[in-house]
Amino acid sequence: MHPLRDLGLKGIANPASAYLGVSIGWVFIAAVQTFLQGRSLILPPEAWWPAAASALGLTCYYYGTLAALQRGHLSAYYPIIRSAPLAIILFNSMFFGETYSALALLGVLMVVFSGLLIQKPSDRLFDDPIALGFAVLAMVASAVYSIADSVAMRHVEPSPFLFWVYLFVSLLLGLICLADPRRSAQLRTRLFESWQGSWPRILTASLTSYASYYLILLAFQLQADPAYVSAIRQAYIPLSIILAAFVLREQGSLQRLGWAILLAIGIVIIVFQ
Secondary structure (H helix, E strand, O other): OHHHHHHHHOOOOOHHHHHHHHHHHHHHHHHHHHHHOOOOOOOOHHHHHHHHHHHHHHHHHHHHHHHHHHOOOHHHHHHHHOOHHHHHHHHHHHHOOOOOOHHHHHHHHHHHHHHHHHHOOOOOOOOOHHHHHHHHHHHHHHHHHHHHHHHHOOOOOHHHHHHHHHHHHHHHHHHHHHHOOOOOOOHHHHHHOOOOOOHHHHHHHHHHHHHHHHHHHHHHHOOOOHHHHHHHHHHHHHHHHHHHHHOOOOOOHHHHHHHHHHHHHHHHHHHHO
């Protein structure tokens, strides 16, 4: 479901404004879900710092990805952005003392490097150091919010946590929209430029991405390791390759099918190790 968000927002004039709309949608969805579940929106003290870290990480992830998109290099740098499982393993080992079996590391490496080879980063990878820096920022930020989310799920239910996280994210994305010097000076235009005429796409993106993220938090509640969850999220890659090869009949898809199979094997290793 997660890729449906990016697909639904593709081509929108002001992506930052669109992501702001998606984030605000998450706030309302989380509030309604929390109310229907009869829970309180107040977080326990132990969950506030993970909420703040997650919000900051998500904002940096969105900003880094959008900055790469605006520079026209998203296809080249997206494989780097999606290499977060390696950063998660590094952070967990350095700061939390986590250890990983050789079989698990093999599975993660198979997933990450198969994804890199499937998507074939551009030969111009180092032509734009700024774009590369934004991609690395997004990758590190993805690792940060994944770890913060997994810590938070030890202390709080997903819906109130998401309410506060995306309330913070919405405020930060709003500031990013206001600070964009390339946009109109009018406050309303900067914040809501992408909403007019595109609200069904933004609403759909909010619903699908919220459902996807909610399932991830449920996995964290079951003590799933964030590195494994992040790697398993790459399952959409072989599925999209199979769809492109056998349904859409896209040229070159069969050549990437071997790497997609290797990626799927990596996921199986992670799940059953």
